[in-house]
Amino acid sequence: MTPYSNLEIQNYWDNFSERWAKYRKRRSYYWNSISKYCNYFIHPDSSILEVGCGHGHLLNSIKGKDKIGIDFSAKMIEEGRKRFPNIEFHQMSAENITLERQYDVIVLSNLIGVLPDIESVFVQLTKVSHEKTRIIVTYYNRMWEPLLRLAELLRVKRKSPKQNWLSCADIQNLLYLSGFESYKESRSMFLPYYIPLLSTFLNRFVSRLPLLNRMGLSQFIFARPIPVTISPEQLKDKYSTSVIIPARNESGNIELAIKRMPEFGKNVEIVFVEGNSTDDTWETIQDIQQKYRNTHNIKIMQQQGKGKGDAVRKGFEAATGDILMILDADLTVPPEDLPKFYNAIATGKGEFINGVRLVYPMEKNAMRPLNTMGNHFFSKFFSYILERPIKDTLCGTKVMLKSDYQKLAANRKFFGEFDPFGDFDLLFGAYKLNLKIIDLPIRYQERKYGDTNISRFKHGIILLRMSTFAAFKIKFW
Numbered sequence: 001m002t003p004y005s006n007l008e009i010q011n012y013w014d015n016f017s018e019r020w021a022k023y024r025k026r027r028s029y030y031w032n033s034i035s036k037y038c039n040y041f042i043h044p045d046s047s048i049l050e051v052g053c054g055h056g057h058l059l060n061s062i063k064g065k066d067k068i069g070i071d072f073s074a075k076m077i078e079e080g081r082k083r084f085p086n087i088e089f090h091q092m093s094a095e096n097i098t099l100e101r102q103y104d105v106i107v108l109s110n111l112i113g114v115l116p117d118i119e120s121v122f123v124q125l126t127k128v129s130h131e132k133t134r135i136i137v138t139y140y141n142r143m144w145e146p147l148l149r150l151a152e153l154l155r156v157k158r159k160s161p162k163q164n165w166l167s168c169a170d171i172q173n174l175l176y177l178s179g180f181e182s183y184k185e186s187r188s189m190f191l192p193y194y195i196p197l198l199s200t201f202l203n204r205f206v207s208r209l210p211l212l213n214r215m216g217l218s219q220f221i222f223a224r225p226i227p228v229t230i231s232p233e234q235l236k237d238k239y240s241t242s243v244i245i246p247a248r249n250e251s252g253n254i255e256l257a258i259k260r261m262p263e264f265g266k267n268v269e270i271v272f273v274e275g276n277s278t279d280d281t282w283e284t285i286q287d288i289q290q291k292y293r294n295t296h297n298i299k300i301m302q303q304q305g306k307g308k309g310d311a312v313r314k315g316f317e318a319a320t321g322d323i324l325m326i327l328d329a330d331l332t333v334p335p336e337d338l339p340k341f342y343n344a345i346a347t348g349k350g351e352f353i354n355g356v357r358l359v360y361p362m363e364k365n366a367m368r369p370l371n372t373m374g375n376h377f378f379s380k381f382f383s384y385i386l387e388r389p390i391k392d393t394l395c396g397t398k399v400m401l402k403s404d405y406q407k408l409a410a411n412r413k414f415f416g417e418f419d420p421f422g423d424f425d426l427l428f429g430a431y432k433l434n435l436k437i438i439d440l441p442i443r444y445q446e447r448k449y450g451d452t453n454i455s456r457f458k459h460g461i462i463l464l465r466m467s468t469f470a471a472f473k474i475k476f477w
Helices: 006-041 057-061 074-083 118-128 142-153 168-177 198-208 232-236 251-259 281-291 308-318 335-346 369-385 402-410 423-432 456-474
Strands: 047-051 066-071 088-091 103-109 129-140 180-188 218-225 241-247 268-274 297-302 323-326 352-356 398-401 437-441
Touching: 006 057, 006 129, 006 180, 006 218, 047 057, 047 118, 057 066, 057 103, 066 074, 074 088, 103 118, 118 129, 118 168, 118 180, 129 142, 129 168, 168 180, 168 218, 180 198, 241 251, 241 308, 241 335, 251 268, 251 281, 268 281, 268 308, 281 297, 297 308, 308 402, 308 423, 323 335, 323 402, 335 352, 335 398, 335 437, 352 423, 369 456, 398 402, 398 423, 402 423, 423 437, 423 456
Parallel strands: 047 066, 047 103, 066 088, 103 129, 241 268, 241 323, 268 297, 352 437
Antiparallel strands: 129 218, 180 218, 323 398, 352 398
């Protein structure tokens, strides 16, 4: 026999390693897509618990500060400890979780299909959840059952035990019975096997298009603990609030904003941010602060940049309240409605409260027809992008906890400071933070003083460009 040269041996192993890497990439493609999607919504400082972790491959690929995996199989746990020493593994049944701490994120990936009693496992999750915990459940779309069974017969897919085939509605109902509410669902993936270019095209773009996304293989359910009911007395003293009022050429509305501001929560801080006015708005704000210094907590400042978005960010940074609210200085959103926003977020009904002007009849000149058409268009577009109904994206009043805003601001580089209005910046950021977004209808009123600062065509084009940019950062990444 002619011995192989060192060069031939080296080439053989190089080719083998390349083929093996491609094989592993194809085999892990499906699971990598799940971890990639979960990571999109998980904060790096979060503590993570995976129930039914197996060897820990998925948990290892999910970002987080503390990662704990549990599985009933001693063999799986032992193998996981060898492969991933950075993960804390525990052998235990999902029907009897004995961990003594609570976690920020709990993942159940393709586990519920083999559980004999899904509800009892979901109930166990309440023991390791706090009020801000996020539950992420991933599972096959039941429409794919025949194809997956065929793949097992053809030995393209590893044979799995007989499955519980559940729709999203089934999973949401079981979560609700166990003390959790589902607030978002998503589907993706048409080709669970890596084929260069084709997999990217089908899974990144086609599977996420309207209607077609109903057929995606992977379905994701996001849930959180159902908020505890609190009494009116507890509600009143639960949070302090900062109301940020950006004001440009709004001199005639400044005192009205103070006079019409109701009392709610522990206390209300009012933050005026004047923005390069050409009238006497800044002088009026200073006079009003002095006039009402004994009855109202008023903070004033001038923005150095331009646009409402810059003013809102400056006001939010200076605010000291637990809850942050925006009130446009034109007072087209009545200040008298702000307690509704407080109640919605303080009771836990939502974590980002979005004002909606398009439900109740408006006053005659409150909104011009072209503006109304534009708002309806962006409503449909955003409902698709954010995977939940958003009736009105451009209402000036939006509300969130300061603690959540601080996380949003720290992660702002993901989308960039591209929004001169501030509405999209907050909506996109809330989605990325995995907050429960809810709409709150208000009665939109006609402006009583001054002229609008919005240019229908110029600003409409900017909004469309921002929406398209967001679609690629949220849907087609």
